[in-house]
Amino acid sequence: AVFNVNRKPDIPRISIDALAEKYKLPDLRPALLDFFSQWSNDPLFHSIGGRRGTHTNARLPFTNVIVWYSVRIQTYSLDDKSVTSPRRLNATPPCDSWPFGRYDTALFAHSNVDPALSPDVGLAGYDISQIRLILHLIWDREVPDAPSYLVYAQRFNIIPQLTSIPPTHAAIPNPVTGLYLVKRALRADKSRIGDIIPLSHCRVPIQLVPRFGAKADARITSRNSMEWSREFFLNTYFDKDIFQYLRGSRL
Structure with a gap:
C-alpha cells in the first residue's frame, strides 16, 4: 500500500x-x-491488544506531534493487479x-512483512480496526x-458463529448474511x-455496517452509528476487491 x-x-504541533484530550483518548x-517498548523488541510486529505495560518513570523521546485528519491510501487490485484509485x-x-x-x-496487518491480502491468507494475522488518530512524531532526540x-x-x-459439522462456534461469516459479525474489543x-x-x-479500507436487530434505534444516524451500535457486519460487498478476498477467507 x-x-x-x-x-x-491539520494540527502543525x-x-x-x-x-489526548482533544481526541478523547485517555490512554494515548x-x-x-x-x-515503543514493543518496537524495541520486535520492530516488524505490532498488533492491537494485550495488557498495558508498567512504565514507571518512563519517558517518550518526543513531546509534540503533528496530526492529520485524513490519509489517502492506494493498493493493488486483487483482480488484475492494477493500482486502485486513492x-x-x-x-x-x-x-x-x-x-x-x-x-x-x-484492516491492519500484525507484521509488516505479511503477504498481500488474498483468500488463501484469511483474516488471521490482521486486525479489523477503526482509525482514531493519525500522527507524525517530532523527536526530542534521534531514535x-x-x-x-x-x-x-x-x-x-x-463474533463466533455456530457451525453444523461439527457443532461448535467458529470465527466464520454469519450463516444467514454471509458476512462476518464483529463487535468492539x-x-x-x-x-x-x-x-x-x-x-x-x-x-x-473496509466498511462496517451496524447490525440493527429486530428493531433499529431511532436515535441512530450516519454520524453516531459507530458509537451507539453494539454489533456490526463486515461488508463483503464494499467493493470488488474486498468481495473477492472475503468470500473465500476464513480464520
Whole structure:
C-alpha cells in the first residue's frame, strides 16, 4: 500500500496530553509507551491488544506531534493487479458536524512483512480496526529507524458463529448474511482496546455496517452509528476487491 497525507497538516504541533484530550483518548500516552517498548523488541510486529505495560518513570523521546485528519491510501487490485484509485481514511476529532468524531475502518496487518491480502491468507494475522488518530512524531532526540507515521486504532473482534459439522462456534461469516459479525474489543474495565501501530501496517479500507436487530434505534444516524451500535457486519460487498478476498477467507 502507498499512503499520502496533505502537505499542510491539520494540527502543525500539539502536545501528547493536549492531543489526548482533544481526541478523547485517555490512554494515548500509555499506548505510545507500550508501542515503543514493543518496537524495541520486535520492530516488524505490532498488533492491537494485550495488557498495558508498567512504565514507571518512563519517558517518550518526543513531546509534540503533528496530526492529520485524513490519509489517502492506494493498493493493488486483487483482480488484475492494477493500482486502485486513492481512498480517504478519516480520523477527525469531535466537532459540531461530527459530535463523536469521524473515524474510518481498515484492516491492519500484525507484521509488516505479511503477504498481500488474498483468500488463501484469511483474516488471521490482521486486525479489523477503526482509525482514531493519525500522527507524525517530532523527536526530542534521534531514535534510529523508528517509524514516524503512526495511528491510534481500536480493534473489533469477530463474533463466533455456530457451525453444523461439527457443532461448535467458529470465527466464520454469519450463516444467514454471509458476512462476518464483529463487535468492539473491550478490556476488563469495559474500556475499548486501542493501541498505536505504524501507518505502514494498514492494508485496505473496509466498511462496517451496524447490525440493527429486530428493531433499529431511532436515535441512530450516519454520524453516531459507530458509537451507539453494539454489533456490526463486515461488508463483503464494499467493493470488488474486498468481495473477492472475503468470500473465500476464513480464520
